[in-house]
Amino acid sequence: MADTPPAQPRVGLFVTCLVDIFRPTVGFAAVNLLEKAGCRVEVPRAQTCCGQPAYNLGDRADAADLAKRVIAAFEGFDYVVAPSGSCAGMIKEHYAELLKDDPDWGPRAHRLRHRTWELVSFLVDVMGMERVEAAYQGTVTYHDSCSGLRELGVREQPRRLLGTVGGLSLRELPDAEVCCGFGGTFCVKYPEISNRMVEDKAEKIEATGADMLLAGDMGCLLNMAGKLKRRGSRVQVRHVAEVLAGVAGEAAPIGEAAVRKG
Known part of the structure; x- marks a missing residue:
């Protein structure tokens, strides 16, 4: 504690x-x-x-x-x-x-x-936050980034707060804890392996039927957003903080042109 x-x-x-x-x-x-x-x-x-x-x-x-x-x-x-x-x-x-x-x-x-x-x-x-005052009308799925999960024990915390977002339905991602293939310099040194890993991840994301993918690491999010876009997927990609803060609608999804809505 x-x-x-x-x-x-x-x-x-x-x-x-x-x-x-x-x-x-x-x-x-x-x-x-x-x-x-x-x-x-x-x-x-x-x-x-x-x-x-x-x-x-x-x-x-x-x-x-x-x-x-x-x-x-x-x-x-x-x-x-x-x-x-x-x-x-x-x-x-x-x-x-x-x-x-x-x-x-x-x-x-x-x-x-x-x-x-x-x-x-x-x-x-640390701060004991139990709920957020935010809303999202839709279904999301969540990817656990390697460093957050394995080094810092971040798993239940985002799910706990997402459970308090009004209208949001969380659909668990099969093999959510499996690497997306980014791995920092890994994707540069081993591009073919990295591409296969993110391809597998994208297939499972789409199979959930969720309309939005969330995670807590921009590297993972950019990698998965790129693959989903190349597949022609309609799944939006955002950082979990954007949904928890209720600002998910203020910018285009990750992987799209970053134009503010308004």
């Missing part, structure tokens, strides 16, 4: 590269949810990539440099929260190991580790 949070905790939002570049709506949705949970939210301008791509490729020197920048940018906050199990997992599970031999940065990475959370897990497990 998480420690009892301070009254109106000061939260540093780690936006993530993919959200910043491809889906800013997710960042605004995260701020919305965190403020409704009683947090004071700030977005440090000094933040940069978490270093995961370099780390996965074995470039530990550049990964360590990026880790130090992130640590320095977020040290003053009660919590660091990211709308991504992948990035949160990098900060929480890998920084301390990456910097363990550094007498200065190692302890700082360890301290940050215990204050870092994936967004929906933070809302439920």
Whole structure:
């Protein structure tokens, strides 16, 4: 169990590269949810990539440099929260190991580790959020991203909050916990295997009959959205935070032109 949070905790939002570049709506949705949970939210301008791509490729020197920048940018906050199990997992599970031999940065990475959370897990497990005031008239299915599920234990938390969204029906995705084939640099190094994995995933998504696919990681969402679009699928793709914050209708689905409706 998480420690009892301070009254109106000061939260540093780690936006993530993919959200910043491809889906800013997710960042605004995260701020919305965190403020409704009683947090004071700030977005440090000094933040940069978490270093995961370099780390996965074995470039530990550049990964360590990026880790130090992130640590320095977020040290003053009660919590660091990211709308991504992948990035949160990098900060929480890998920084301390990456910097363990550094007498200065190692302890700082360890301290940050215990204050870092994936967004929906933070809302439920730390802030005690039990419901959201949002509505969606339709059927959704949910994909569990590898890092969020395996490194951070994010599974029941999004389903619990989705169960409180007015009008929403959740239809479980067969093999929801199986990788979509993105895997960061995996899809670049092994494109044929990656393509087969996302093809299998897309078939199962469509077989649910859901009109919308949700997940908590932009990498997975972009990968699956691309495959679904190439298949001519009518399934929309969105980040779970957009539905929980009630802003799913403010931008085109992931994979489509990001034009605001209004």
